[in-house]
Amino acid sequence: MQNFNSNDPASFREMGQKLxxxxxxxxxxxxxxxxxxxxxILHSLDEMRYHFTGEEFLGEGGEKILSKAYxxxxxxxxxxxxxxxxxxxxxxxxxxxxARLTCKLQHPNILPIHEIGIDxxxxxxxxxxxxxxxxxxxxxRKRFESDSxxxxxxxxxxxxxxxxxICDTVIYAHxxxxxxxxxxPANIMxxxxxxxxxxxxxxxxxxxxxxxxxxxxxxxxxxLNTLLHAGTLKGTPGYxxxxxxxxxxxxxxxxxxxxxxxxxxxxxxxTIPVRGSHAQEVMLNTRDGKVVRPRLRRPQLSIPGxxxxxxxxxxxxxxxxxxxxxQELHDEVTRYLRGFAPKAERANPVKRLxxxxxxxxxxxxxxxxxxxxxxxxxxxxxxxxxxxxRRLEAARAEAVLNLNHFQEQQAVSEKLYHDLRxxxxxxxxxxxxxxxxxxxxxxxxxxxxxxxxxxxLKKLVRMKVMQELAQQNFNAVKTLVEDYPHWWQxxxxxxQIATRFxxxxxxDTAQLSDADFALFLDHPxxxxxxxxxxxxxxxxxxxxxxxADPESYLKVAIAMLNVINDTREWGGHVKLEPRKSGYxxxxxxxxxxxxxxxxxxxxxxDGVLGKLDLVSLDLSHSVVNNIWEFQRLEKLETLIxxxxxxxxxxxxxxxxxxxxxxxxxxxxxxxxxxxxxxxxRAKGTEVILVAPDEMYP
Amino acid sequence: MDSKTKQTYAxxxxxxxKMQRQQDDAAWxxxxxxxxxxxxxxxxxxxxxxxxxxxxxxxxLLKLWKKLPEIDLGDMRRFRSYLAVTVKNATYDLxxxxxxxxxxxxxxxxxxxxxxxxISEPEVERIATAEWENYLTAKAMENVAKRFSEQALGVFxxxxxxxxxxxxxxxxxxxxxxxxxxxxRVKEALLEEIKALExxxx
Numbered sequence: 001m002q003n004f005n006s007n008d009p010a011s012f013r014e015m016g017q018k019l020x021x022x023x024x025x026x027x028x029x030x031x032x033x034x035x036x037x038x039x040x041i042l043h044s045l046d047e048m049r050y051h052f053t054g055e056e057f058l059g060e061g062g063e064k065i066l067s068k069a070y071x072x073x074x075x076x077x078x079x080x081x082x083x084x085x086x087x088x089x090x091x092x093x094x095x096x097x098x099a100r101l102t103c104k105l106q107h108p109n110i111l112p113i114h115e116i117g118i119d120x121x122x123x124x125x126x127x128x129x130x131x132x133x134x135x136x137x138x139x140x141r142k143r144f145e146s147d148s149x150x151x152x153x154x155x156x157x158x159x160x161x162x163x164x165x166i167c168d169t170v171i172y173a174h175x176x177x178x179x180x181x182x183x184x185p186a187n188i189m190x191x192x193x194x195x196x197x198x199x200x201x202x203x204x205x206x207x208x209x210x211x212x213x214x215x216x217x218x219x220x221x222x223x224l225n226t227l228l229h230a231g232t233l234k235g236t237p238g239y240x241x242x243x244x245x246x247x248x249x250x251x252x253x254x255x256x257x258x259x260x261x262x263x264x265x266x267x268x269x270x271t272i273p274v275r276g277s278h279a280q281e282v283m284l285n286t287r288d289g290k291v292v293r294p295r296l297r298r299p300q301l302s303i304p305g306x307x308x309x310x311x312x313x314x315x316x317x318x319x320x321x322x323x324x325x326x327q328e329l330h331d332e333v334t335r336y337l338r339g340f341a342p343k344a345e346r347a348n349p350v351k352r353l354x355x356x357x358x359x360x361x362x363x364x365x366x367x368x369x370x371x372x373x374x375x376x377x378x379x380x381x382x383x384x385x386x387x388x389x390r391r392l393e394a395a396r397a398e399a400v401l402n403l404n405h406f407q408e409q410q411a412v413s414e415k416l417y418h419d420l421r422x423x424x425x426x427x428x429x430x431x432x433x434x435x436x437x438x439x440x441x442x443x444x445x446x447x448x449x450x451x452x453x454x455x456x457l458k459k460l461v462r463m464k465v466m467q468e469l470a471q472q473n474f475n476a477v478k479t480l481v482e483d484y485p486h487w488w489q490x491x492x493x494x495x496q497i498a499t500r501f502x503x504x505x506x507x508d509t510a511q512l513s514d515a516d517f518a519l520f521l522d523h524p525x526x527x528x529x530x531x532x533x534x535x536x537x538x539x540x541x542x543x544x545x546x547x548a549d550p551e552s553y554l555k556v557a558i559a560m561l562n563v564i565n566d567t568r569e570w571g572g573h574v575k576l577e578p579r580k581s582g583y584x585x586x587x588x589x590x591x592x593x594x595x596x597x598x599x600x601x602x603x604x605x606d607g608v609l610g611k612l613d614l615v616s617l618d619l620s621h622s623v624v625n626n627i628w629e630f631q632r633l634e635k636l637e638t639l640i641x642x643x644x645x646x647x648x649x650x651x652x653x654x655x656x657x658x659x660x661x662x663x664x665x666x667x668x669x670x671x672x673x674x675x676x677x678x679x680x681r682a683k684g685t686e687v688i689l690v691a692p693d694e695m696y697p
Numbered sequence: 698m699d700s701k702t703k704q705t706y707a708x709x710x711x712x713x714x715k716m717q718r719q720q721d722d723a724a725w726x727x728x729x730x731x732x733x734x735x736x737x738x739x740x741x742x743x744x745x746x747x748x749x750x751x752x753x754x755x756x757x758l759l760k761l762w763k764k765l766p767e768i769d770l771g772d773m774r775r776f777r778s779y780l781a782v783t784v785k786n787a788t789y790d791l792x793x794x795x796x797x798x799x800x801x802x803x804x805x806x807x808x809x810x811x812x813x814x815x816i817s818e819p820e821v822e823r824i825a826t827a828e829w830e831n832y833l834t835a836k837a838m839e840n841v842a843k844r845f846s847e848q849a850l851g852v853f854x855x856x857x858x859x860x861x862x863x864x865x866x867x868x869x870x871x872x873x874x875x876x877x878x879x880x881x882r883v884k885e886a887l888l889e890e891i892k893a894l895e896x897x898x899x
Contacts, residue, residue, distance in 0.1 A: 023834065034885070
């Protein structure tokens, strides 16, 4: 796959030439036909049939202007929304995307859109039901003002019911592959009789670009996803999840879960989960996961600990540590409302007993008293033992009832996985350490279904096999191959690999030793996708095995560098030499240009060379391209660069060198410009120049 | 163009001015990172091999470093032409040095020296313009590519390689209308990005 990114100046130029030629041949303006392709909704609105009068301005958001108007055709008041930015077709189309997307979401807690159109001034608009209510944010704030009367009108239970309705709405949207991405109290309206609306789907995104075949409404990610904001920050500080702020964050279902956690937090405390006097500070604190526990935030309020625990779980910095689904969050709040301990609280038996007694206060008292009476009485009346037996049975029945209830809830939460199928099959990638468990679970679920069409099944099986391989579950691979005997030829390739490694490691729960894992990395498969597989396998291996001693890890490091650089089988001779406080590694003449694979997760380990405990590294006779990566090798004292070839010359080379914590650099005399060497020395680095034809040390 | 990139380019004039006044090291690095690939483009257009290109680049940068305080940065077009002329001279110097040193290949070097000498002023101007366009386009594509799915880039690349979009769509099981839409989206974004870059880099 062409990634349109080249460090090599010659191929960069070639790319520029090719693209210029292409654009010159195609024309540098979009044709009418092409305009239609990029703004399909706008071009589908044919006639002007505007039939609204008596407009009154209602309000203005970031993207829309809302007015109340009278619909002369249906004889009722409605809300009319128009884009704020409407100079270009692109901007109009952007506005219509939100409308189209909202139209397709049909749920009692989402305001229905009656109509989309273009008015006489060529401005697009959409018509919504007029819904009169109050923002949840303002209700939550007024609840804490003693004289407003809101705390009586909206007791906590009522607020939680409202919250559950929002969760329901988001569960529905997620089941349609739609992420809201801007859930906040200001986007939740509560009517006089408790009707609740989640609105403003202007930032919503559709996951996966495949259309669902089993659902009547299709959500076309091509048409409905926003393009205008690419690269800019969207969302509302305080409710935005850390991954919306981080430069390389990926928005997912977990992003909405975070925002829901922040809404619950707001209900409990009347404020946002992190401190900060201005947006910048709030965002920094969000990024760093500095969520303040609700009870600490409002000590005077006696906020129920169980609810606090739920918010903290939903507001975890890492998406995978939050609730896996909105359904889970929903169920936890329901458990609280019904008087069970939420799982997030990890309640102890005493707490559980307290809750049990609160739920069934009458029964509990009876049981409690009976037990007391029994303890006294059984001493005297042996015959009463039978009665105690009956009580115990009753208690057991209660427990079974609870268990059934719990299992029911579990079943509901599984439902969402079902809806993730396009996402899973279409992305086709293996995920990273963050996501592979989720993928694994979805795959498992999908594969258990009957009547899958063969093409889809093929994708699933391929992903599953690769996942199992990356996790070193060779028996599982074998089982899969046996489940689909001779279905596809490529399965046999995987079968061969599994057969080879089962002999080495028959137990799926064990991990390959470093030496054997290096063999696995060396196994010849060359395509990019296998590179991904190996990279995931490497990440998993690093996480799952104890930090090994550097000498045995060396084989893994070399094998992985060969994977990254497509240089199979190089480096059999490379050895670590022990030095005073670490090791020396001789990579002279190595064909490597890259030391970090782009998929690798920096927080797991310090690059491929990190675990080698290096104090000295020799890169002589090699091409030195990018050595930024060595910044993480903090113990590295000596770097040797004799007779190297520099990409980008002295300028680049010395800029990188200056950024490294290395104390000593060994260079060839006369190979570099003196002023750069002087600069390096000025920085305090010892520079040793080795005369031509001499070696170091 | 994302905000970070914008920030980088928006400071361009001040960056160059800072460089002129103080020969500021960080400013210099930034300058090199923006113009390096353009300069490489000009070098390649003078038929220099990849091995020698690095040397010429170093030479050009060094000359530039020395001359910077005298250069008029008000007109970026002229600045780029100046860069192209500097490349021409540096290339000439390289061949002259090598022809002095070289034994058997002397004749060949003489010919190449002559060829470079004969590059006229309008020709240098043309090279500067063409290479700047190549540079902008490639740079814009790099920026734009980050925003698109692999599928969209795949379709676009196929068109770029002259493949029939219908054949490509069928082979990759993409509905044809989607393929057209993806291709046009990328193209539209690319055109916009080129415009934006032109505006920022002058």
